[in-house]
Amino acid sequence: MSCLFNLLRNYVYRRSAADGLCRKYMYTATCGRYCTSLSIEKGYRSFSTSFHVHNRTSHSKVISFSRLIQTWTERLSRADVPEAECSVNLIVAHAFGKKMVHEVDMKTVLSEQILRSIDEMCSERLKRVPVQYIIGEWDFHDMTLEMRQPVLIPRPETEELASIIVDEWPLEREQEGTFLEIGCGTGALSLYILSKLPNVQCIAVDKSETACTLTLTNASRFNLQDRIQVIHGDIFKDQTISELSCNGPYNVLVSNPPYLTSDEMDTLEKEVAGYEDHGALHGGTDGLDIICRILAESCNLIKDKQSVLWLEVGLEQPEKIKKIVELHPEFMLSYIKTIQDFTQRGRFCKLQLKK
Numbered sequence: 414m415s416c417l418f419n420l421l422r423n424y425v426y427r428r429s430a431a432d433g434l435c436r437k438y439m440y441t442a443t444c445g446r447y448c449t450s451l452s453i454e455k456g457y458r459s460f461s462t463s464f465h466v467h468n469r470t471s472h473s474k475v476i477s478f479s480r481l482i483q484t485w486t487e488r489l490s491r492a493d494v495p496e497a498e499c500s501v502n503l504i505v506a507h508a509f510g511k512k513m514v515h516e517v518d519m520k521t522v523l524s525e526q527i528l529r530s531i532d533e534m535c536s537e538r539l540k541r542v543p544v545q546y547i548i549g550e551w552d553f554h555d556m557t558l559e560m561r562q563p564v565l566i567p568r569p570e571t572e573e574l575a576s577i578i579v580d581e582w583p584l585e586r587e588q589e590g591t592f593l594e595i596g597c598g599t600g601a602l603s604l605y606i607l608s609k610l611p612n613v614q615c616i617a618v619d620k621s622e623t624a625c626t627l628t629l630t631n632a633s634r635f636n637l638q639d640r641i642q643v644i645h646g647d648i649f650k651d652q653t654i655s656e657l658s659c660n661g662p663y664n665v666l667v668s669n670p671p672y673l674t675s676d677e678m679d680t681l682e683k684e685v686a687g688y689e690d691h692g693a694l695h696g697g698t699d700g701l702d703i704i705c706r707i708l709a710e711s712c713n714l715i716k717d718k719q720s721v722l723w724l725e726v727g728l729e730q731p732e733k734i735k736k737i738v739e740l741h742p743e744f745m746l747s748y749i750k751t752i753q754d755f756t757q758r759g760r761f762c763k764l765q766l767k768k
C-alpha cells in the first residue's frame with residue numbers, strides 16, 4: 414500500500430511569489446521525499462559570482478559561491494541524501510536571511526560565521542534532517558510558518574484542502590462562524606482559513622504540546638491570535654470532547670488526522686521516520702483509529718445540517734469511510750463527496766449531519 418507521500422511523485426508546485434521568481438516545490442519521491450527546488454530558469458545556476466570571505470587573520474579570500482554549493486551538493490549526493498541540490502540552495506539562502514538563493518546579494522560579505530553556519534546546517538541535512546526543520550520555516554500558501562521538530566511539516570495536499578474549505582464555506586462570507594480543527598500541528602490549516610475568512614473564529618486541538626505552542630506562535634506571526642483558541646487535548650479522552658463541545662457547536666469541523674497504517678509506517682523515508690512525530694502519522698493498524706473517533710463524535714460537535722465535516726485521508730480510505738458511515742446510522746452523518754488532490758486521487762472527504 415502506498416504511503417502518504419507517494420501521492421507527491423513528480424509534482425512541481427509553483428509558488429505565487431510576487432516577483433515571479435518562485436520557490437518551486439518538487440515532489441519527486443517514492444515514500445516521504447518532499448523538498449523545495451529552485452526555479453531552473455532563474456535559479457542559482459546562473460551564478461558564477463565569487464564572494465569575498467573575511468576572516469580575522471588575512472585580508473580577505475575569495476570563495477566561489479557556486480563552488481560552495483557544488484561541494485555540499487556533491488557531499489549530500491554521495492551520501493544519497495534526497496534532493497541534495499535544492500536542500501543546499503535553501504540552506505545557503507537561509508544563511509543569508511533569504512528564501513531563495515537568487516535573492517542573495519552577491520556583494521554580501523561571506524563571513525566565517527556564515528560559512529560555519531552553512532556547514533552546520535548542511536551537516537544536519539547529511540543526517541537526513543528535513544530541510545524545513547533545519548531552516549525552521551516553511552510556506553503554506555502565502556504564509557511563512559515557523560517549523561519545529563517533530564511537529565508535522567504541512568504538505569501541499571493540505572494547502573489544497575485549505576482552499577477547498579474556504580471556497581465551500583457553508584455560511585455567507587460576512588457571517589460569523591466557528592470551526593474546529595482536530596490535530597492542528599503547526600496551525601497551517603486553521604491559520605490559512607482564518608486569514609481568508611475575517612469573521613470566523615477557530616478552536617484548534619492537538620495532543621502534542623509542542624504543536625499547540627507552535628500553532629500559537631504562528632498565529633501571532635499573522636496577528637490571528639485573538640481569533641484562535643488552542644486546546645491541548647487528546648480526542649480519545651472524553652474530557653477533551655466535553656471541552657470541545659462546550660466551545661461549540663461548530664459550523665465546520667476539519668481534520669487532517671494521522672491515517673497511515675502500521676504497514677505504511679514501515680515504509681517511510683528516513684526524513685519522515687527519523688524526525689517527524691509518529692503520533693502525527695500513525696492511525697493504528699488500519700489507519701482508521703482517529704478517523705473513526707472523529708466520525709463517532711462529530712454529531713456532538715458540529716452544529717446543524719448545513720455544517721460540514723472535512724477530512725484529509727489516505728488513498729483507500731474514502732470508500733472505507735463511506736461504508737463506516739452507512740454501517741453506523743447513530744453517527745448521523747451523510748457522506749457527501751470525495752474530492753481529488755492534484756494527483757487525481759480521492760483524498761478529501763466531505764460529510765454533513767443528517768439531523
Ligand SMILES: C[S@@+](CC[C@H](N)C(=O)[O-])C[C@H]1O[C@@H](n2cnc3c(N)ncnc32)[C@H](O)[C@@H]1O
Nearest residue numbers: 567596597598619620621647648669670671693
Ligand atoms: C497529520 S498531522 C496534521 C497537522 C496539521 N493539521 C497539518 O495538516 O499539517 C496530525 C495531527 O494530529 C495530532 N493528533 C494525533 N492524535 C491526536 C489525538 N488523539 N488528539 C488530538 N490530536 C491528535 C498530531 O499531534 C498531529 O499534530
